[in-house]
Amino acid sequence: MASQTTASERASRKIHTAACLIIGDEVLGGKAGQEDTNSHDVAKWCFNLGINLKRVEVIEDDEAEIIEAVRRMSERYDLVVTSGGIGPTHDDITYKSIAKAFDLPLILHKEAYALMKKLSKPRPGQPEFNWDVDSPALRAKLRMVELPTDTSRPLEEQFLFPCKDLWVPIAVVNGNVHILPGVPKLFTQLLNGLTPIILPRLSDPEGKGLTRISISTPLGESEVAEYLAELAARVEPKGVKVGSYPQWGKKRNTVTLVGRDREFLEGITPEVLHYVKGTLMTTGKEDAMSDAEE
Numbered sequence: 001m002a003s004q005t006t007a008s009e010r011a012s013r014k015i016h017t018a019a020c021l022i023i024g025d026e027v028l029g030g031k032a033g034q035e036d037t038n039s040h041d042v043a044k045w046c047f048n049l050g051i052n053l054k055r056v057e058v059i060e061d062d063e064a065e066i067i068e069a070v071r072r073m074s075e076r077y078d079l080v081v082t083s084g085g086i087g088p089t090h091d092d093i094t095y096k097s098i099a100k101a102f103d104l105p106l107i108l109h110k111e112a113y114a115l116m117k118k119l120s121k122p123r124p125g126q127p128e129f130n131w132d133v134d135s136p137a138l139r140a141k142l143r144m145v146e147l148p149t150d151t152s153r154p155l156e157e158q159f160l161f162p163c164k165d166l167w168v169p170i171a172v173v174n175g176n177v178h179i180l181p182g183v184p185k186l187f188t189q190l191l192n193g194l195t196p197i198i199l200p201r202l203s204d205p206e207g208k209g210l211t212r213i214s215i216s217t218p219l220g221e222s223e224v225a226e227y228l229a230e231l232a233a234r235v236e237p238k239g240v241k242v243g244s245y246p247q248w249g250k251k252r253n254t255v256t257l258v259g260r261d262r263e264f265l266e267g268i269t270p271e272v273l274h275y276v277k278g279t280l281m282t283t284g285k286e287d288a289m290s291d292a293e294e
Helices: 004-012 034-049 063-076 094-101 110-119 136-143 184-201 221-238 262-275
Strands: 017-023 052-059 079-083 106-108 146-148 170-173 177-180 211-217 241-245 253-259 279-284
Touching: 017 034, 017 063, 034 052, 034 079, 034 184, 052 063, 063 079, 063 094, 063 177, 079 184, 094 106, 094 146, 094 170, 094 177, 146 170, 170 184, 177 184, 211 262, 221 241, 221 253, 221 262, 253 262, 262 279
Parallel strands: 017 052, 017 079, 079 177
Antiparallel strands: 106 146, 170 177, 211 253, 211 279, 241 253
């Protein structure tokens, strides 16, 4: 679908925006909560790196849905992360669907396969797996290392192994679609492992990210709406977003200031505190957020 030049350009350009695609029937069926964790982790990860996460979508294990979504996201956003659908069972169709989306073959990745054999351990009570005899179980395992591959591009640009203790690679398709597993522990580990790889491509290469200042106010949203509208228009040229979030069933609401210029944010905070009769809750990065805001 995309030319070598296009994929190479996507793989090297600065990262300003991102999107996350959660794939799985169980999510839409209300059965699983792990993908909610993954999307939340992506949001925190992007926030801390200063990447503008523009979209999170949840779709079913459907080839046409996956193809449409990854093509659109790859075109619109600098970085795309997918979660789920890369296991050994019949409904794990993410690799196959993304390969089809960009007209790529599925090819056995020899390094991933070698690492799989080296690092995979049998569960307690199970015998050692026989990797030398063809079996349904072996074919199922092979599906997890048959990856979308652009044979015209270097393999090291398409398959990343950021975690030495994991055989699971991050397959990078069309230069910017990063395919990750849905299992939260693996997803988070690989996502964090991706950080040093993409840091040089951020607009802020030091990865300082965004700052969020949260203010608790006893005033209702209607009482602060006019002031916040005026404030938002005034600080927008400085790249600051003003948010207002009601806390249902509680006596206080939350006002937030988010931006890259921490000094500027701290400079306008006393004014906001005054006009919303508020109390400062927290200042800093996402991982320093207080549970009081939840």
